[in-house]
Amino acid sequence: MRLVRQNDENRTKRTVVGGVRGALAVLAAAALAAGCAGTDSGVKGAHGPQALHAPPARALDSYASKLRVAQAARVAAAKRWGLAKTPLAAPPAPAKKPVIEARKGFEVEDQDGLPPVFTTIPTKDKVVFLTIDDGAEKDPAFLKMMSDLKIPYTAFLSDYLANENYGYFKKMQARGTTLNNHTLHHPYLPGLSYEQQKHEICGMQDVMRKQFGKRPTLFRPPYGNFNEDTLRAAKSCGIKYAPIWNEEVFVDHWEYREWDRSLHPGDIVLTHFRGREDWKGTMPDMVRRFLKKVTDEGYAVARLEDYL
Numbered sequence: 001m002r003l004v005r006q007n008d009e010n011r012t013k014r015t016v017v018g019g020v021r022g023a024l025a026v027l028a029a030a031a032l033a034a035g036c037a038g039t040d041s042g043v044k045g046a047h048g049p050q051a052l053h054a055p056p057a058r059a060l061d062s063y064a065s066k067l068r069v070a071q072a073a074r075v076a077a078a079k080r081w082g083l084a085k086t087p088l089a090a091p092p093a094p095a096k097k098p099v100i101e102a103r104k105g106f107e108v109e110d111q112d113g114l115p116p117v118f119t120t121i122p123t124k125d126k127v128v129f130l131t132i133d134d135g136a137e138k139d140p141a142f143l144k145m146m147s148d149l150k151i152p153y154t155a156f157l158s159d160y161l162a163n164e165n166y167g168y169f170k171k172m173q174a175r176g177t178t179l180n181n182h183t184l185h186h187p188y189l190p191g192l193s194y195e196q197q198k199h200e201i202c203g204m205q206d207v208m209r210k211q212f213g214k215r216p217t218l219f220r221p222p223y224g225n226f227n228e229d230t231l232r233a234a235k236s237c238g239i240k241y242a243p244i245w246n247e248e249v250f251v252d253h254w255e256y257r258e259w260d261r262s263l264h265p266g267d268i269v270l271t272h273f274r275g276r277e278d279w280k281g282t283m284p285d286m287v288r289r290f291l292k293k294v295t296d297e298g299y300a301v302a303r304l305e306d307y308l
């Protein structure tokens with residue numbers, strides 16, 4: 001794809017990029033670089049010799065102004081919620097979804113056709129994914145914070161905790177968060193028979209259909225423990241993926257599956273719906289801890305479902 005844009009000094013800039021995401025990045029960069037002069041130069045460009053090849057100037061300018069407004073809102077929200085730095089904006093969702101395979105060491109003997117268990121998404125994007133489990137703490141400030149900051153996350157609910165207040169999770173769902181399956185009672189699944197596991201997983205699918213209107217396609221085994229029966233049972237009631245995690249964030253520290261203690265593109269980060277009863281702080285405190293490391297290491301938070 002070729003883009004031609006005339007800047008405010010009437011020079012012509014040609015950029016050849018591959019794919020829509022590259023083009024968007026170039027549009028964004030050009031639009032931001034144009035700054036306040038954007039409108040003038042855009043209009044001149046439309047009448048200049050390159051006009052036939054130029055992208056619609058007004059569309060570009062309105063895109064630039066949208067970006068500026070969005071960025072100003074991010075900065076203000078970050079200040080409001082006491083973040084040290086403004087979180088980075090995630091790139092657009094990939095047009096071509098990555099191929100997800102079971103993580104090495106997490107395959108079962110007969111993996112063919114079963115939901116893969118994985119801890120990262122294969123991507124070069126500098127993004128990580130936030131996943132939040134169980135459902136004990138139901139803090140309204142957390143919902144407001146995540147909406148204000150526009151930080152996506154994915155929830156994995158266990159019914160014995162979610163059933164105390166389905167309404168809280170309905171609000172979460174209405175704000176764009178996908179709710180997923182984390183069993184009825186949070187058992188150690190490999191200690192159960194196939195039938196018992198099926199009850200825990202497929203029973204939760206039924207609860208979610210009834211309470212939230214959808215049967216999830218994502219399932220996370222409690223403690224990250226599973227066997228082949230787990231994956232067979234999950235598959236039997238519509239589960240496609242079994243994401244676990246590569247790092248876990250608490251209110252006061254991080255824990256790592258790997259030695260290097262740094263984030264990697266596509267890492268899935270685990271945390272829990274917990275409050276002062278479980279750890280020394282609130283959900284917003286945990287989010288501040290999470291976003292500090294993510295932003296300091298140059299990552300954005302993306303939506304897991306966009307990569308599946």
Ligand SMILES: [Zn+2]
Pocket residue numbers: 133134182186222223
């Ligand atoms: Zn759990």
